[in-house]
Amino acid sequence: MHSAAGMxxxxxxxxCAAWATLAAGTATAQDxxxxxxxxxxxxxxxxxxxVVADDEADxxxxxxxxTAIPVGAVDLVDDLHNRKPSDQNVEADIEGAAAIGQRVxxxxxxxxKGQDGDVEAHRRRLFATDIFTEARAPSVRAxxxxxxxxLLDDRLADxxxxxxxxxxxxxxxxxxxxNIEGLAGTQDGSLLIGFRNPLPQGRSPAPSRCSAT
Numbered sequence: 001m002h003s004a005a006g007m008x009x010x011x012x013x014x015x016c017a018a019w020a021t022l023a024a025g026t027a028t029a030q031d032x033x034x035x036x037x038x039x040x041x042x043x044x045x046x047x048x049x050x051v052v053a054d055d056e057a058d059x060x061x062x063x064x065x066x067t068a069i070p071v072g073a074v075d076l077v078d079d080l081h082n083r084k085p086s087d088q089n090v091e092a093d094i095e096g097a098a099a100i101g102q103r104v105x106x107x108x109x110x111x112x113k114g115q116d117g118d119v120e121a122h123r124r125r126l127f128a129t130d131i132f133t134e135a136r137a138p139s140v141r142a143x144x145x146x147x148x149x150x151l152l153d154d155r156l157a158d159x160x161x162x163x164x165x166x167x168x169x170x171x172x173x174x175x176x177x178x179n180i181e182g183l184a185g186t187q188d189g190s191l192l193i194g195f196r197n198p199l200p201q202g203r204s205p206a207p208s209r210c211s212a213t
Contacts, residue, residue, distance in 0.1 A: 034069050041097035041183070043104050045131055045138040053094040053106060058082055060129070062139050072139050074129070079142040082122050093123045096183030098191055102131045104140060105191055107183045110152040111172035124152045126191075167198040175199075 040055035048065040051074075058080055062072030077083050082090045092108040099105075110124040126148040129140035156165045164178060172179035175198075182194025 032068060040095050041106065043097045043099045045140070046133070047138055049138050051097075051104065051129075051140050053097060055093050055095055055109070056091060058089065058092050058094070060140060062137065064137065071137060074140055074142075076127075076129075076142060080122065080125065080127065080147065090120070090122050092125055095181050096194065098183045098185040099131070100185040100189055100191075103143065104129045104131060105183060105185070107151075107180060107193060109172070109180055110168070111177070111179045112168075112170070121149065125149055126151045163198060163200060164195075172197060 038054045038056040039052050041053040042050050044050050045062070049071070050063050050065075052061045052063055052070075054061070058076045060074040060076065061070040062074070064071045076092075077089050080092050082092060084090060093111075094106050095109045096107045097104055105126060105128050108123050108125045108127075112118065113120055113123075128143040128146040130143050131138060131140055152164075152168065155161050156168060167176055167178035170177035177197045179195065179197040180193055181196040184192045184194065186192060
């Protein structure tokens with residue numbers, strides 16, 4: 001799926017919901033996008049632009065309706081403290097986004113790496129970017145001082161989420177494992193965290209609510 005044709009098909013499918021929220025115009029079936037092939041979350045910025053996360057990199061892309069390639073990029077590697085001394089990067093595995101006002105909150109996957117792999121702290125984060133429109137095109141920038149790292153630990157310490165404590169012992173894919181895949185904002189300014197796993201009785205657990213950053 002890493003061929004140019006495969007990337008275009010995947011991005012077109014993943015981003016159709018985001019395009020539908022843009023203020024004017026409609027993307028057509030012939031529209032195509034080139035760029036990262038693992039788009040995992042997107043938020044409309046206005047003026048025909050959308051910011052897109054890739055779960056394989058800590059770089060956000062700014063796309064514009066009617067333009068095949070990204071028109072901007074926001075490198076968050078250093079803001080997330082994900083650069084190793086060797087200058088190689090570790091990935092946060094960004095999986096969801098939600099806009100509340102002029103702030104976009106992003107959540108990374110807390111899942112263990114692999115079936116029952118190691119816990120990786122850099123994948124257990126909630127962080128924010130602020131939307132700004134002073135430039136020629138809207139974009140985002142890292143919100144100063146906003147990096148919430150004990151997200152999962154705080155959930156596991158709450159007796160209401162005992163199911164998640166057991167799930168956190170396992171990888172994301174096996175039945176009963178732990179995997180976060182979504183984030184949504186509410187009218188009162190809270191965030192709802194969406195789980196793909198575990199699925200008690202075949203249904204997703206009630207969303208976990210937390211305060212927006």
